[in-house]
Amino acid sequence: MFEYLTAGESHGPRLTAIIKSLPAGLKVEVEAVNEQLFRRQQGYGRGGRMKIESDQVIINSGLRHKETLGTPLSMTIENKDWQNWVEVMAPDKEAEADMEALTNPRPGHADLPGALKYNHRDLRNVLERASARETAARTAVGAVARQFLNQFDINIYSHVIQIGNLKSETWTDIKAKDPERFKRESDIKEYFDELDKTELRCGDTARTEAMKHLIDSWRANGDSVGGVFEIVVTGLPVGLGSHVHWDLKLESKLAAQLMGIQAIKGVEIGAGFKGAGLPGSKAHDEIFYNLDRGFYRKSNQAGGIEGGISNGEELIIRLAMKPIPTLAKPLHSADIISKKETTAAKERSDVCAVPAASIVGEAVTASVLASSTAEKFGGDSMQEIKRNYDSYLEQLRKF
Numbered sequence: 001m002f003e004y005l006t007a008g009e010s011h012g013p014r015l016t017a018i019i020k021s022l023p024a025g026l027k028v029e030v031e032a033v034n035e036q037l038f039r040r041q042q043g044y045g046r047g048g049r050m051k052i053e054s055d056q057v058i059i060n061s062g063l064r065h066k067e068t069l070g071t072p073l074s075m076t077i078e079n080k081d082w083q084n085w086v087e088v089m090a091p092d093k094e095a096e097a098d099m100e101a102l103t104n105p106r107p108g109h110a111d112l113p114g115a116l117k118y119n120h121r122d123l124r125n126v127l128e129r130a131s132a133r134e135t136a137a138r139t140a141v142g143a144v145a146r147q148f149l150n151q152f153d154i155n156i157y158s159h160v161i162q163i164g165n166l167k168s169e170t171w172t173d174i175k176a177k178d179p180e181r182f183k184r185e186s187d188i189k190e191y192f193d194e195l196d197k198t199e200l201r202c203g204d205t206a207r208t209e210a211m212k213h214l215i216d217s218w219r220a221n222g223d224s225v226g227g228v229f230e231i232v233v234t235g236l237p238v239g240l241g242s243h244v245h246w247d248l249k250l251e252s253k254l255a256a257q258l259m260g261i262q263a264i265k266g267v268e269i270g271a272g273f274k275g276a277g278l279p280g281s282k283a284h285d286e287i288f289y290n291l292d293r294g295f296y297r298k299s300n301q302a303g304g305i306e307g308g309i310s311n312g313e314e315l316i317i318r319l320a321m322k323p324i325p326t327l328a329k330p331l332h333s334a335d336i337i338s339k340k341e342t343t344a345a346k347e348r349s350d351v352c353a354v355p356a357a358s359i360v361g362e363a364v365t366a367s368v369l370a371s372s373t374a375e376k377f378g379g380d381s382m383q384e385i386k387r388n389y390d391s392y393l394e395q396l397r398k399f
């Protein structure tokens, strides 16, 4: 369940997403999808395109009176910028004779490998689909998945923890400073909701100013900047994913799909790379039991997954985003037609898109977790899935 497909070019008429299968009887609010689309468009460092677009979803099938029918749910998002590209991107008209091809590939973008692989002589034929414009469609899919997860009190949050070489606190650091502060889900929600009001989605105000300054100075130099964001999931039950096959492991599904986000080059679960340097006695989370909580941990180095199975603790994922490839001061390149030395194509571009990517990360995480939840609890309708979920919780209580 929750398998999906997206289609659409960055400057074509619109993006399309189809969720192939999802349970019947799931309440979907279109406004909640638009809210996620809005969040993805924010963030300090974005370029001119975001001033043109104001993403809104249209649901074309699969929903009746705000409830899923269990049939394919298809959604579209218009590209407002299409108006400026009608001739260049015309699906059903021959190219105009004077239309210039783009022939100077950008290092770091899909331009050159894509052109060589697909035998294209115009790099636009590659970049239009490689573009992260596509992540708007994935965000819409994730917004539906989120509404499913909310039915089981599973919540997904994210924050930016590094821009360039400037780091701020991780979720584990933040909680360690004031362990009483985040006892209730509403406290966690409030903390992350506040971040949405800030331009970098980073909780450290002093660091945010320094990060903004860094983005400004790299922009002024015609450069770009990457960073790291962290995703936190609360409310996951024990038992999503499985240890029995490599491709069923929850972290292998998450890593594969999260690495599918444009410009994401690293993924860490829990202590991740830092954990590799710790002694075993500090790297693992000791097991405790009491009647109220059942089995629980006092630390979360595992980041919520052991043996490919969610262990009931918070899921913590960190993702590294490389700097944006399009540079105002372009890098060296070679023309794909003349083979002569040139500089890379210089287009309007984002300078930093880490805050936006963090929203895409939340969305992709939501679709993986919705799929794993639906798989674990089975059923064609929400009623059936909830019944199975409740009886599983009862089984855990009696364990």
Ligand SMILES: Cc1cc2nc3c(=O)[nH]c(=O)nc-3n(C[C@H](O)[C@H](O)[C@H](O)COP(=O)(O)O)c2cc1C
Residues within 6 Å of the ligand: 047, 108, 109, 110, 130, 131, 132, 135, 261, 262, 263, 264, 322, 324, 325, 326, 348, 349, 350, 351, 353, 356, 357, 360
């Ligand atoms: C939200 C978001 C916005 C992006 N904006 C740009 C951009 O404006 N210019 C650009 O060259 N790359 C941008 N990228 C990155 C490219 O899409 C990406 O580097 C490219 O498709 C090559 O894929 P790869 O980096 O995964 O190898 C963006 C990525 C994300 C996630």
Ligand SMILES: C=C(O[C@@H]1CC(C(=O)O)=C[C@@H](OP(=O)(O)O)[C@H]1O)C(=O)O
Residues within 6 Å of the ligand: 010, 047, 048, 049, 050, 053, 130, 131, 132, 133, 134, 135, 136, 262, 347, 348, 349, 350
């Ligand atoms: C359109 C979006 O991101 C785009 C991703 C992108 C790229 O090369 O990945 C290049 C830019 O597009 P343009 O060339 O039209 O300015 C970004 O704005 C979006 O996030 O909705």
